[in-house]
Amino acid sequence: MIQRFFQIIGQAFIKALESVGDLVLFCSKAITSCFYPPFYPRLLIRQILEIGFYSLPVVGLTAIFTGMVLALQSYTGFARQGFEAAIPSVVVVSITRELGPVLAGLMVAGRVGAAIAAEIGTMRVTEQIDALVTLSTNPIKYLVVPRIMAGFIALPLLVLVADIIGVLGGYIVSVYKLDFNSISYVTNTLNFLVTIDVISGLVKAAFFGLIITLMGCYYGYYSKGGAQGVGSATTKAVVASSILILTFNYFLTEAFFSI
Amino acid sequence: MTAIIPKISIKNLHKSFGNKKVLDGVNLDIMAGDSVVIIGGSGSGKSVLLKCILGLVTPDSGSIMIDGQEMIGASLLIRQKMLTKIGMLFQGSALFDSLKVWENVAFTLLLRDKKSKNDAKEQAIRNLEMVGLGVQIADLSPAELSGGMQKRVALARAIASKPDIIFFDEPTTGLDPIMSDVINNLIIKVVQKIGATALSITHDLISARKIANRIVMLYQGKLIWSGKTQEIDQSGNMYVEQFIHGRAEGPIQMPIRILS
Numbered sequence: 404m405i406q407r408f409f410q411i412i413g414q415a416f417i418k419a420l421e422s423v424g425d426l427v428l429f430c431s432k433a434i435t436s437c438f439y440p441p442f443y444p445r446l447l448i449r450q451i452l453e454i455g456f457y458s459l460p461v462v463g464l465t466a467i468f469t470g471m472v473l474a475l476q477s478y479t480g481f482a483r484q485g486f487e488a489a490i491p492s493v494v495v496v497s498i499t500r501e502l503g504p505v506l507a508g509l510m511v512a513g514r515v516g517a518a519i520a521a522e523i524g525t526m527r528v529t530e531q532i533d534a535l536v537t538l539s540t541n542p543i544k545y546l547v548v549p550r551i552m553a554g555f556i557a558l559p560l561l562v563l564v565a566d567i568i569g570v571l572g573g574y575i576v577s578v579y580k581l582d583f584n585s586i587s588y589v590t591n592t593l594n595f596l597v598t599i600d601v602i603s604g605l606v607k608a609a610f611f612g613l614i615i616t617l618m619g620c621y622y623g624y625y626s627k628g629g630a631q632g633v634g635s636a637t638t639k640a641v642v643a644s645s646i647l648i649l650t651f652n653y654f655l656t657e658a659f660f661s662i
Numbered sequence: 663m664t665a666i667i668p669k670i671s672i673k674n675l676h677k678s679f680g681n682k683k684v685l686d687g688v689n690l691d692i693m694a695g696d697s698v699v700i701i702g703g704s705g706s707g708k709s710v711l712l713k714c715i716l717g718l719v720t721p722d723s724g725s726i727m728i729d730g731q732e733m734i735g736a737s738l739l740i741r742q743k744m745l746t747k748i749g750m751l752f753q754g755s756a757l758f759d760s761l762k763v764w765e766n767v768a769f770t771l772l773l774r775d776k777k778s779k780n781d782a783k784e785q786a787i788r789n790l791e792m793v794g795l796g797v798q799i800a801d802l803s804p805a806e807l808s809g810g811m812q813k814r815v816a817l818a819r820a821i822a823s824k825p826d827i828i829f830f831d832e833p834t835t836g837l838d839p840i841m842s843d844v845i846n847n848l849i850i851k852v853v854q855k856i857g858a859t860a861l862s863i864t865h866d867l868i869s870a871r872k873i874a875n876r877i878v879m880l881y882q883g884k885l886i887w888s889g890k891t892q893e894i895d896q897s898g899n900m901y902v903e904q905f906i907h908g909r910a911e912g913p914i915q916m917p918i919r920i921l922s
């Protein structure tokens with residue numbers, strides 16, 4: 404009885420270690436492949452459009468409403484103590500440091516991570532990946548490398564846009580609803596806009612871009628068992644990349660601001 | 663003594679998935695210019711055998727030589743070089759749905775041979791003509807074609823780089839008898855035209871008789887019979903007899919429960 408119990412725990416543990424090992428192997432193979440030819444620049448451009456450009460509406464909407472609600476909520480809290488003047492700084496610091504990269508990352512994980520896992524997963528179960536190999540094309544280089552490079556490049560650009568739109572959201576609510584003075588709001592914002600905040604956010608975004616595309620590719624690449632397998636690969640890709648984004652976000656923040 | 667090296671030589675090939683034995687010591691020599699057909703029931707491991715030769719599945723043990731060169735454990739470079747000599751028609755066509763029909767056919771011409779877009783497209787259209795498809799479908803996406811047309815596009819893609827060896831995995835399965843015959847004729851025609859060695863898989867006996875000059879039967883992971891196509895009716899092998907006459911009674915037993 405007890406033996407059986409430990410057996411089950413042990414098997415689960417070994418299985419978990421194995422899948423972590425698979426994942427690490429896949430990621431290191433994918434990342435090293437980025438540095439060796441052949442390169443497919445046209446595929447890269449297409450993926451940058453797919454991941455970056457077409458995510459703009461989703462990320463933009465998320466950013467503007469987040470900036471707006473941030474201004475509104477801080478006002479509720481700060482007005483009681485007469486700290487309203489802190490609102491521009493609260494908005495700009497939280498958006499550039501945290502909310503811009505994290506929310507954009509999570510939105511893109513839902514949109515792009517799922518799409519990548521579904522596309523590559525379908526290619527796996529319909530033998531298109533096998534067909535690539537027989538046509539002397541390395542599927543890692545043809546399918547995975549353009550996507551992870553595009554994620555790495557596109558996410559910081561998206562977050563930069565999200566930062567601007569988010570701050571704009573805060574401005575709109577503060578000036579048009581809470582009757583702030585427009586000029587002093589802008590000066591205040593610029594005073595609290597710190598380069599390291601923006602840069603840390605963009606570095607985070609590049610990491611998140613890697614995480615999202617790697618998870619999408621990994622779960623898609625190893626999916627099996629037809630439509631159901633592709634469905635579960637999609638779910639796993641989104642869940643795994645969301646959790647990893649939140650985890651890495653903490654450690655990156657610590658690395659940046661611990662000094 | 664001058665020994666002729668077989669085009670493909672498979673020795674004692676084993677492959678299991680988990681504790682399920684799929685290939686249990688397969689031996690097969692295919693000479694240059696041969697057209698060999700492997701027959702056998704669904705799930706008997708025919709596709710796995712082809713995938714082992716292509717290196718898509720790693721066998722547990724055994725040897726696969728192509729043109730006298732060992733493939734198992736060979737370096738990536740050697741295997742890639744070997745793959746340039748091979749064309750493969752997949753069971754489900756496996757066309758790239760993100761690319762147009764002509765881009766599928768011209769895939770290696772564009773990516774590997776670095777041909778210009780115009781040249782590649784021209785050659786793709788010629789290949790499509792070889793399988794009886796017109797220019798008008800060149801710019802469609804594979805999803806817009808019927809199953810039979812997809813098979814023919816996949817055939818055009820498999821022969822586009824003029825391979826030495828072609829594999830056909832169930833080329834006629836799921837097609838109506840007329841379309842099957844069209845595909846059979848195309849296979850015979852293109853194999854002759856490019857002078858390739860062909861290895862096909864099928865459980866369609868009409869197709870096997872038509873395209874093969876040698877037939878082998880795979881059963882429970884072993885090749886249990888091998889002979890010339892015209893010998894199959896006098897094989898004297900109970901398993902082959904049962905298979906070619908499609909009888910439920912015989913030495914091959916399906917694990918089904920009889921309803922009472």
Ligand SMILES: Nc1ncnc2c1ncn2[C@@H]1O[C@H](COP(=O)(O)OP(=O)(O)O)[C@@H](O)[C@H]1O
Nearest residue numbers: 679680684702703704705706707708709710711
């Ligand atoms: N990648 C795989 N993982 C596990 N089992 C597999 C895999 N590929 C094939 N099999 C099993 O091997 C057996 C033979 O499959 P296959 O070669 O596709 O049969 P067929 O002769 O119909 O082409 C089947 O029972 C299948 O379940």
Ligand SMILES: [Mg+2]
Nearest residue numbers: 708709753831
């Ligand atoms: Mg098969």
